[in-house]
Amino acid sequence: MTSLLRVEGLSIAYRGRRGGEVEAVRGIDFTVGRGELVSLVGESGSGKSSCARAVLGLLPASARVGGRIDLDGQDLTGLSPRAWRAVRGKRIGFVPQDPTAGLNPTRRIGDQIGDAVRLHDPQARGDALRERVEELLERVRLPEPARRARQYPHELSGGMRQRVLIAAGLAHHPDLLVADEPTSALDVTVQKTILDHIDVLRAELGIAVLLITHDLGVAADRSDRIVVLEQGAIAESGAPGRLLRTPASDYTTRLVAAVPRVDQGRLGGDPAPATGEPLLEADGLSKAFASRGTRLQAVDDVSVRLHRGRTLGVVGESGSGKSTLARLLARLLPADSGRVRLDGEDVTALAGEPLRLLRRRVQVVYQNPYTSLDPRFTIARTLAEPLRAFDIGDKVSRRERGAELLGQVGLPDEFLDRLPAQLSGGQLQRVAIARALATSPDLVVLDEAVSALDVSVQAQILELLVRLQTELGLTMVFISHDLAVVRQVSDDVVVMDGGRVIESGPAGALFARPQHARTRALIAAVPGDAARRDGLVNAS
């Protein structure tokens, strides 16, 4: 096969602010053939995004690039910014990660794609341009392209916006499409349709795709070849089947093991039995948000029950009302109707000081650890905050408790005096969990607590949660859009759609025999089919 893109000995180093250099990529080689889909897989910091930027000529000026990048025989390294503009967009299309940040919110969809068209075809204007734009939107299967072209980004869903960006990337029939985590900001079912669609485009147009992802499950389902990156070097590469069955490096083995799977049971041992009085009881909870005359029923008559020492998983896509439910259960939002009972006590109407005292018993872990910790607080101060709020202990004992908590979440003592900026995402989420445990709460509500993390880090956090539950007898409400993740930690599961509970029951039964069509669609959309298939071959 003739290779379209050939990368040889690529190395990228970034100059730090203090004169030092950080090597992000250290001499990697790979090729992408015509019409091939090659995935670059690795954790944050593995250098995969730097590679994508290098191929696109979008590295910042502080980067030093070595090696060679060939596109169809033309050497791209050392091109002037002007020459790059002739390649980018025309021969190499780009699909960015965040469909919201990738579009200008103040301009119509059609105008933005029109810009992409006119970049290399300045003559296009008027009706001809409009036709081109609509044709592109049709190619990415957006219904009613003429109407979409007149809409603004906020009128489209996340999946639609990602299609718009793909359309812009396709404006000039590029030979190669570089997609940097194109679906990691999207729901699983949307992710599936977008990835399916990229497959269709490859078949129809013969476009080669360089897919950057942290999710080996996604890569294994779609790729012709996978390149696994570890700290800027290639750990191994090969066809997905071979890679999954017989991973040659420890790193790949770990990545394979980290792919969450719906067909496996709960991590850890047996849960506490669901007997006696439930710890958390919610009946007929409803909450609506009103904005500019429209009323959105975010949560509609939802009832849940949770016994001590067990985990309730709440799944649903964006907009299904699961985060609002989490906030109602944690009493961070007042409910319009219905009641929440904690340990038999009605806490629905608490306000002021009694509500504050309730926080000691109910704690929350948020989705994004980078924003849920005060950047100016040392870890010790963050961990002491809940203790301070309830006047537990003194300065010395709070610091001791902080060290103890760090130990429980598997972090060393010396982190106490660090600032959040000095920790990685996974470490920060461990700190956030430690903070939630500080007052030994009865109930911990985790709102998408692993969704912002890499798959391998996610697996570690899930294991941590299960271990902590066994050790401390925690009761958890675990909110996630990811069924595979929910499957791994939950005893009981509630599936939400449009603010209502569409299905609920014990996790095992629900995943084995989903009753509702939406639930089945959600389960089918979980990536990692190939990983599952080959993983099972491996196991037998």
Next chain:
Amino acid sequence: MTAVLTGPGYAGSRLRTGALDVVRRPGLVLALVVLVVVISWAFVPGLFAHQDPITGVPADRLQGPSAAHLFGTDHLGRDTFSRVVHGASLTLRATLLAVLVGLAAGGLLGLVAGFVGGRLDAVVMRVVDVMLAIPGLLLSLAVVTALGFGTLQVAIAVGVSSVAAFARVMRAETLRVRAQTFVEAAHSVGSRRFYVLAAHVLPNASGPVLALSALEFGSAILSISSLSFLGFGAQPPAPEWGALVSDGRDYLGTAWWLTTFPGLTVALVVLAANRLARHLEGTRE
């Protein structure tokens, strides 16, 4: 970002970056030099000017700039340079007080309005809107008329007129910080509202307001000098920059140096303070 050079092939040490910085931004260095000199005037005027600023030598009256009298002398034979140097202390102290009044009062108003929100926010911000609608100097004049004459009164008056600007910036920043997850997280772990405000919101929201206070420093010098020029501030024979310009007005035709040099000093210091403020604003992430 202070001095990240991004030209290709550059890999310098911090020292070289610093040295290059001077070459690349002569304006900033000049501004710093001006401010350091003027502040030293305020603390040790005797080091810079050897002549008495209060009692003059009548024989030397109304002399033009010369080696003996850099800025010339006034109608009582007092050395103008000496009066400018000794006046720095009075002017700068008044400026500092004015900025502090604005920063403290405006910052507090903005912080509370932004954090509490609702009706309190609406009321405070409408009052601020009204204050912003009145020209600053006019407002200072009104306040100083009510408070009476004197440097202290002038400083407070100028401070009051800048409260509105501080309150606006502080409120905007407070709203931004308040919406961040870590603030909700602080509430959710059970922290009291006051603690959240003092420990989380204030430190994270104070950056822009501090940059503004550097900027306000320049305009406060100008306002204080203006009010002194109008006769509200320092009373004779105390040297004060605005008052110096005012005194020289009567001799504008014959002794240009009496107004020009103190006026230039004020202009230079204001420009220097603005340059520094702009730099500080730029370095904040």
